[in-house]
Amino acid sequence: MRLLTTEPDITRREAAERLGLSSGAATDLVDRLKRLDLLDESKAESTGPGRPTSVFAPHPAGPxxxxxxxxxxxxxxxxxxxxxxxxxxxxxxxxxxxxxxxxxxxxxxxxxxxxxxxxxxxxxxxxxxxxxxxxxxxxxxxxxxxxxxxxxxxxxxxxxxxxxxxxxxxxxxLAGVAEARTGASRGSSVALHLMVATGIGGVVLLDGEPAQGAHGAGGEFGHLPFADPALQCTCGSHGCWDLAVDGRALARHRGDPEPADPTDYAQRLLTDLAAGRGDLTRTQNAAESAAAAFGGGIAGLVNAHDPEMITIGGLGPLLRRSAPMAFDRAYRAGLMAIHRRQPAAVVDSVHGTNxxxxxxxxxxxxxxxxxxxxxxxxxxxxxxx
Structure with missing residues (x-):
């Protein structure tokens, strides 16, 4: 069932080979799953000589x-x-x-x-x-x-x-789990996912499984003290990384009041910047400051966790594209020498808002x-x- 979740288009023949099953064992297994209203199947399109095979679908009455x-x-x-x-x-x-x-x-x-x-x-x-x-x-x-x-x-x-x-x-x-199962970090033994919205959340994934902490509250990277310690966060702490990266940071750098919805504010501001609309100088300066804080913080997490790959979602890709040089400079400058020689790739998430x-x-x-x-x-x- 895990295989079919991560590779829904796999044929019965391919699934049997992947799982090390004989043709007879695969037929027996699929028949039992069909009787349990878990799977349905239909003939696969012919791709050449050989016995026909089938493709799977969830049973229409399944869980x-x-x-x-x-x-x-x-x-x-x-x-x-x-x-x-x-x-x-x-x-x-x-x-x-x-x-x-x-x-x-x-x-x-x-x-x-x-x-x-x-x-x-x-x-x-x-x-x-x-x-x-x-x-x-x-x-x-x-x-x-x-x-x-x-x-x-x-x-x-x-x-x-x-x-x-x-x-x-x-x-x-959960977004990090999706990237590890069927997205950009699939197959990575150690991956880091970060999502920018109102603040920054994320997760370290070990062989696709999230490291969630003793009480399930791991990955609150946005509350690491990477920002100005004079800034107080709603979590009760000071200097949280959230406040240097999201819409609140952009508003502060532009001299705007704190937005009621920082995610919507940042989305509109960065979209307008990409389209050449609005007060471009103020917005570009704000984006460069936030992108640098984003890249520098990611470097700190790389130094701590040594991931093979970092995926970014939410507003992260848009923020990086708004000031790529500022992001890259801060990312590389923040890496330890051992990581700087071959820095872990920072890639956009595949699944996006889903x-x-x-x-x-x-x-x-x-x-x-x-x-x-x-x-x-x-x-x-x-x-x-």
């Missing part, structure tokens, strides 16, 4: 992952099948500043979706734009939600007998395709055999 995205400016609801194919069910701006009201609205939508899908939704995954630990969200800075929130509330509209397992991940961490949802899908698929979860699923399938 699903329900994904809740809690972003800076709104929330969304998506479904994923076993191959990580996403369907958007809802996408709404926040219509209330109170987190309890927002969570109640989202919980109602979750309950309605689970009710309509019956037993097919086997896992609920939340992708949150803030630090997480277990099922708790530490803060959502863009909304000024600074209190600890238990996201178990999102399951309260689901009858207890239908309630699927709940997993919660930081959006940048990264967090796709990473959440992969996390959920891992959960629902575990042996224990599959045994429970088999009990629900009448013709499992």
């Amino acid at each position: 699903l992952v329900l994904i809740v995205g809690l972003q800076a400016s709104g929330w969304d609801l998506r479904l994923s099948d076993l191959f990580g194919r996403l369907t958007v069910l809802a996408s709404e701006p926040y219509r209330d500043d109170r987190p309890e009201a927002v969570l109640a609205t989202v919980a109602a939508a979750v309950g309605h979706t689970v009710e309509g899908a019956g037993t097919r939704i086997r896992c609920l995954v939340v992708s949150a734009a803030g630090p997480v630990s277990g099922t708790f969200l530490g803060q959502l800075s863009a909304r000024h939600w600074l209190d600890l929130l238990d996201l178990e509330q999102l399951t309260h509209a689901i009858p207890s007998e239908q309630r699927p397992p709940l997993l919660v991940g930081n959006d940048a961490t 990264g967090p949802a796709l990473g959440a899908a992969y996390l959920g698929i891992d959960q629902i395709s575990s042996p224990t979860a599959l045994e429970r699923w088999a009990d629900l399938v009448p013709d499992a055999g």
